[in-house]
Amino acid sequence: MTSFDIQTIQADLIHKKPRSILRAALESFDNIAISFSGAEDVVLIDMALNIRKDIQVFSLDTGRLHPETYRFIEKVRQHYKIDIELLTPESHSLDSFVKEKGLFSFYQDGHHQCCGIRKVEPLKRKLSQLDAWITGQRKDQSLDTRNEIPEVQIDTTFSSDEKQLIKFNPLLNWSSAQVWDHIEAYQVPYNDLHKKGFISIGCEPCTRAVLPNQHERAGRWWWEDATKKECGLHAGNIKR
Numbered sequence: 001m002t003s004f005d006i007q008t009i010q011a012d013l014i015h016k017k018p019r020s021i022l023r024a025a026l027e028s029f030d031n032i033a034i035s036f037s038g039a040e041d042v043v044l045i046d047m048a049l050n051i052r053k054d055i056q057v058f059s060l061d062t063g064r065l066h067p068e069t070y071r072f073i074e075k076v077r078q079h080y081k082i083d084i085e086l087l088t089p090e091s092h093s094l095d096s097f098v099k100e101k102g103l104f105s106f107y108q109d110g111h112h113q114c115c116g117i118r119k120v121e122p123l124k125r126k127l128s129q130l131d132a133w134i135t136g137q138r139k140d141q142s143l144d145t146r147n148e149i150p151e152v153q154i155d156t157t158f159s160s161d162e163k164q165l166i167k168f169n170p171l172l173n174w175s176s177a178q179v180w181d182h183i184e185a186y187q188v189p190y191n192d193l194h195k196k197g198f199i200s201i202g203c204e205p206c207t208r209a210v211l212p213n214q215h216e217r218a219g220r221w222w223w224e225d226a227t228k229k230e231c232g233l234h235a236g237n238i239k240r
Contacts, residue, residue, distance in 0.1 A: 006154055006166070013151040019047055021151050021170035025134055026052045029166070032132040033058055035123075036084060038201055039190050040136030040171050042076055043182050047170075048134075049080060058085040058126055062118035063094075064203040072191040079189050087122035094118065104205060111206060111221050118203070127158045132166035138179075139172050141200065141217055176216060 009028075013021050025032060026048060033056035034044050048055045059073055077084050097117050106114045127133060133155070139147050155167040171179065176199070183190055193201055197209030199216035210219040 006152065010150050010152050015173065016151065018044075018170040018174065019051075021168060022047055022134070023051050025132065025152070025168040025170070026055070029132040031130055032056065032134065033126070033130055034134045035059075035136070036073075036076070038136065039183060039188075039194070040138065040174075040179055042188050042190065043179055044134060044136055044170060045076065045080060045082070046182070046186055046188050049082075055082065056085075057082055058087055060119050060122055061086040061088050062203050063089065064118065064205060066193060066201070066204045066207070068192045069201060072189065075189045085126075087126050089118045089122055093121065106206065106221075107223060110224060124158055127155070127165055128160070128163070130165065132168065134168045134170065136171050137169045138174055138176070140175055 009024065013024055016024075022044065034041060034048060036042070036045065036057050036059045045055070045057060073084060073086075076082075094117055097113070101109075101113075137149055139149060149169050149172050151170070151172060152166065152168050155165040159165045182188065191198070191201055197211075198207060198219060199210055200220050201207055202220055206221050208219045208222060210216065
């Protein structure tokens with residue numbers, strides 16, 4: 001797909017509803033997958049299965065997820081009767097990192113190295129096998145880093161000289177309330193941690209419940225500045 005085509009498709013999809021963006025994504029690409037981790041992603045799975053039954057879904061298993069999250073992944077697998085590919089870190093890199101820095105170095109020197117090994121590298125491996133992927137990003141998750149994401153884009157973070165990767169963001173204009181309206185209306189499975197005050201859920205050491213009226217990302221990497229609250233999966237969001 002050429003750059004001109006991307007611009008044309010983006011112009012056509014701007015401000016469209018999530019189902020329309022999903023349909024365009026699934027009809028444009030056979031080799032496409034949904035990235036699954038949280039409530040937004042299950043909404044995408046729920047919608048996508050009404051468009052195409054042979055969807056491909058993957059999830060990052062960092063080895064540091066909450067027990068509730070592992071049960072949630074299995075709940076989604078069984079509920080929709082789909083395969084969910086779990087991506088794990090490369091063992092040598094992870095072993096070397098833990099041996100050198102221990103299990104909680106991110107509290108002192110930031111989360112990016114740990115996320116790079118546990119999340120970014122496994123994702124990069126997977127995306128190198130795809131032509132396009134679908135994410136549950138929303139603009140209001142972070143006005144500092146996600147306010148300018150489009151409905152469809154060339155993924156400059158994970159594209160290579162040999163291969164251009166396309167990224168679709170069907171839910172970018174939805175609010176958290178709209179996501180949960182869909183979950184309640186269609187009885188979509190969700191992580192039990194949401195009942196305990198968790199909104200944005202990542203690895204166990206780097207996620208905590210938020211207080212009433214706090215922003216949903218306040219519970220992620222809470223010891224760091226708000227402009228750093230990206231793990232590298234969507235590094236292209238951040239304007240340099």
